[in-house]
Amino acid sequence: MSHKLNLDHLDLQIIQSMMENAEISYADLGKRLSVSGGTIHVRIKKLQEFGVVKGTRLAVDMRSLGYDVIAFVGIYLEKSSLYESVANDIKQIPEVIRLNYTTGNYSMFVEIVCKDIIQLKHVLHEQLQNIKGIDRTETLISLEESFRRNPIVYRPN
Amino acid sequence: MSHKLNLDHLDLQIIQSMMENAEISYADLGKRLSVSGGTIHVRIKKLQEFGVVKGTRLAVDMRSLGYDVIAFVGIYLEKSSLYESVANDIKQIPEVIRLNYTTGNYSMFVEIVCKDIIQLKHVLHEQLQNIKGIDRTETLISLEESFRRNPIVYRPN
DNA sequence: ATTGAAAGAGTCTCAGT
DNA sequence: ACTGAGACTCTTTCAAT
Numbered sequence: 001m002s003h004k005l006n007l008d009h010l011d012l013q014i015i016q017s018m019m020e021n022a023e024i025s026y027a028d029l030g031k032r033l034s035v036s037g038g039t040i041h042v043r044i045k046k047l048q049e050f051g052v053v054k055g056t057r058l059a060v061d062m063r064s065l066g067y068d069v070i071a072f073v074g075i076y077l078e079k080s081s082l083y084e085s086v087a088n089d090i091k092q093i094p095e096v097i098r099l100n101y102t103t104g105n106y107s108m109f110v111e112i113v114c115k116d117i118i119q120l121k122h123v124l125h126e127q128l129q130n131i132k133g134i135d136r137t138e139t140l141i142s143l144e145e146s147f148r149r150n151p152i153v154y155r156p157n
Numbered sequence: 158m159s160h161k162l163n164l165d166h167l168d169l170q171i172i173q174s175m176m177e178n179a180e181i182s183y184a185d186l187g188k189r190l191s192v193s194g195g196t197i198h199v200r201i202k203k204l205q206e207f208g209v210v211k212g213t214r215l216a217v218d219m220r221s222l223g224y225d226v227i228a229f230v231g232i233y234l235e236k237s238s239l240y241e242s243v244a245n246d247i248k249q250i251p252e253v254i255r256l257n258y259t260t261g262n263y264s265m266f267v268e269i270v271c272k273d274i275i276q277l278k279h280v281l282h283e284q285l286q287n288i289k290g291i292d293r294t295e296t297l298i299s300l301e302e303s304f305r306r307n308p309i310v311y312r313p314n
Numbered sequence: 315a316t317t318g319a320a321a322g323a324g325t326c327t328c329a330g331t
Numbered sequence: 332a333c334t335g336a337g338a339c340t341c342t343t344t345c346a347a348t
Contacts, residue, residue, distance in 0.1 A: 005221060015222075018215035022179070025341060036317050041343070052221045057307075058175035059211040064162060065172075065310055070257070072229075072266060074297075087303045094312075098305045100227070104297035109229060113308045140231075140261035146244045148255045150214075151270045153222055155251075182324055193334050198326065 005050055010035065012154035014043055015052070019150045022056040062113060069114040070142040073124070074106030075134055082133035083107070089131040095123045106138070162207055167192065169311035171200055172209070176307045179213040219270060226271040227299040230281070231263030232291055239290035240264065246288040252280045263295070 013033055017024065026037035026044075033040070047053040077086060083101060090099055090110060098111040110128075114120040120141075128137060170190055174181065183194035183201075190197070204210040234243060240258060247256055247267060255268040267285075271277040277298075285294060 007222070015215065015217055019217055020214065022213040022215045026343095027341075037342085038318075038344090039316055042315080045343095050221065052218055054216040054218055056179040056213045057177065057216050058172065058179045059214050060172055060176055060310075061209055061211055062308060064207065064209045065164070067308060067310075072257075072259070074262075091304060094309045097308055099303040100229075100297075100299040101301040101303060102229070102297040102299050105231075105295055106297060109297055109299075138262055140257075140259040140263060140266055142257040142259050142266075144258040146256040146258060147248060151219060151224060151254055152251045153217075153224075183326095184324075194325085195327090195335075196333055199332080202326095 005052065007047075007052070009154065010039075011043055011047060011052075014040060015047070016150075016152070016154040018044075018056075019153075066115050067113050069112075069116060069120050070145065071112045071114070071120055071124075072140040072142070073110045073112060073128065074138040074140075075108040075110065075128075076136050077107040078133055078135045080107055086131055086133045089133075090128070093123060093127045095119070095127075162209065164204075164209070166311065167196075168200055168204060168209075171197060172204070173307075173309070173311040175201075175213075176310075223272050224270050226269075226273060226277050227302065228269045228271070228277055228281075229297040229299070230267045230269060230285065231295040231297075232265040232267065232285075233293050234264040235290055235292045237264055243288055243290045246290075247285070250280060250284045252276070 010033060014029065017029060017032070026040040030037040030040045044053065048055075075086075077083065086108065087099060087101075090096055090108075095112050095114050096110050097113050100109045101107070102109045112120065112123060114123060124137070124139060128134065167190060171186065174186060174189070183197040187194040187197045201210065205212075232243075234240065243265065244256060244258070247253055247265075252269050252271050253267050254270050257266045258264070259266045269277065269280055271280060281294070281296060285291065
């Protein structure tokens with residue numbers, strides 16, 4: 001992480017392409033980017049060694065599994081020094097899939113995924129609110145996710 | 158349509174495992190779950206047909222690519238009927254990777270990924286604020302991401 | 315660093331259960 | 332529905348450039 005990475009256009013194109021679809025074969029991706037499959041292989045191995053690439057993950061449609069509710073919760077702390085302790089307690093709640101320490105309105109900001117509103121209510125009132133050091137919370141419930149996409153790391157022109 | 162799929166424990170275990178790491182072979186995953194590799198293959202094909210599985214994606218450490226800044230922006234609309242038009246304008250901003258229509262404090266909520274604060278400032282002031290129909294915005298900048306993980310779809314016991 | 319080809323490993327299909 | 336084996340495809344290594 002302390003080393004400066006020197007990534008060229010080919011590296012970025014590979015990343016851009018495989019962030020969207022990691023199933024493409026090295027040979028096919030090589031064809032598309034005008035190099036051999038062997039070169040794709042070497043580059044990906046390098047990116048893994050450098051820690052840029054962290055593996056591949058199955059993309060799952062959570063709604064079709066019955067996880068219909070996404071909520072965001074802004075958290076106000078009693079004292080900002082309680083961050084570590086509160087973060088640790090929050091991590092014990094499996095429905096919380098993400099926690100950020102933030103500037104701005106809130107001290108902390110979490111994302112929650114649940115099967116229904118009943119379960120969300122349970123997480124908010126029985127779990128989150130009981131954590132020592134949390135002053136109060138504000139909840140945003142997502143009625144619709146308009147889009148979600150990857151950052152653009154390679155822009156052709 | 159998102160109901161009523163009949164998925165059993167095996168399906169959920171496959172999903173749970175491959176959400177974390179999609180590189181495992183069918184044979185190895187089968188061993189772990191006490192079935193043959195062929196069965197894993199059939200199940201995954203079924204999950205793809207049902208639309209539960211949407212492919213695989215490369216997991217990338219954005220920070221090592223120089224994308225150091227994550228920000229969340231809450232948006233107040235002049236009228237909530239402007240949602241569609243504003244959503245469309247927001248989608249044109251490549252740094253915005255996610256947009257949700259929400260209840261609660263804000264009408265809309267976006268996530269932004271940038272290389273630095275300069276770029277974030279540009280996105281906020283030259284792009285977002287110029288969109289017709291946006292009343293005002295509140296920005297949360299992430300100072301640290303404490304954790305990020307997948308939802309739990311299978312809990313052993 | 316990239317290539318092409320051979321060796322090794324994984325996916326996919328199918329007949330049998 | 333699951334299994335195991337054969338056919339096929341992809342990954343990985345490596346000598347040559």
